[in-house]
Amino acid sequence: YLGDGSSFSWSEFTYSYGLYYNKEFGEITHEWIKEDPRYAVTFGEARSPETWQEERKDDIPVKLYHRGRVEGLNDKYTSYNFRYAELYIMKAELLALTNPSDISGALAELNKMRATYTDPVLPAITGVSTHEQLMDEIFKEYVVTLIMENESPWFAAVRIEHEGRPWIYTLKPDVNFSTNQYCWPIPDDEIKAHSNKIDQNPGLE
Structure with a gap:
């Protein structure tokens, strides 16, 4: 990261492009999301990620949407490692x-x-x-x-x-x-190699 957002510009653009132009999550899941009380916080209006296009759309997942090289080169984006x-x-x-x-x-x-x-x-x-x-x-x-x-x-x-x-x-x-096309976050070999129970951290439920 160079400090001016230049090294992020392309990745932020492609990420934002997908969220802006393919904002539907499917009929079932989108209905769940819109009925959830958090919808008003996590979704809202956003500008197109295209530099030449100034249109705005509603119902964009602003919780994750990156304004990128258009409006927010130096935005501090929310990154969820594990909540x-x-x-x-x-x-x-x-x-x-x-x-x-x-x-x-x-x-x-x-x-x-x-x-x-x-x-x-x-x-x-x-x-x-x-x-x-x-x-x-x-x-x-x-x-x-x-x-x-x-x-x-x-x-x-x-x-x-x-x-x-x-x-x-x-x-x-x-x-x-096909199950052969599934992608898992942890390789099967690692799962099989770590089958022993792990004790919980003290003080956590």
Whole structure:
């Protein structure tokens, strides 16, 4: 980084271009996002990333949108390495998979996150009585809480099942997916090599 934004200009432009011109997240997930109380904070109006085009559009994920070489060469962009919110969602998923009958235990982790690590504070998720409903709520939380952070919703979409197969097949019914095409954040060899339980840090729930 040279200090004037020049080394970021191309990457910021292409990233912004994608978010501006391909802003739909799919019918199901976009409906979830627009119904979420955080929508007014994470989405809004933004200018085109093209230097010659001054149009503006609404419904842009401004939480992630980079103004880049047009309006914000020196912007300090929000970068999400790993948030506590994601840890709670992951814990809920882990509890749901290891003890499917304990619906309230896994749901408690989602509601703890919604009450503690969101602004505005979100109401508790209720009305979940089956394991299938629980997994759907966990996947939905990956989408509405994280949106595109670290591509976490993508990994959840190929990991969490809905109606007997991964969510990605419901979200993208016109695309042919193969498990050989899945990309995971951690190589299989590394997962197999580190199968021992890791103790939690003292003081953390």
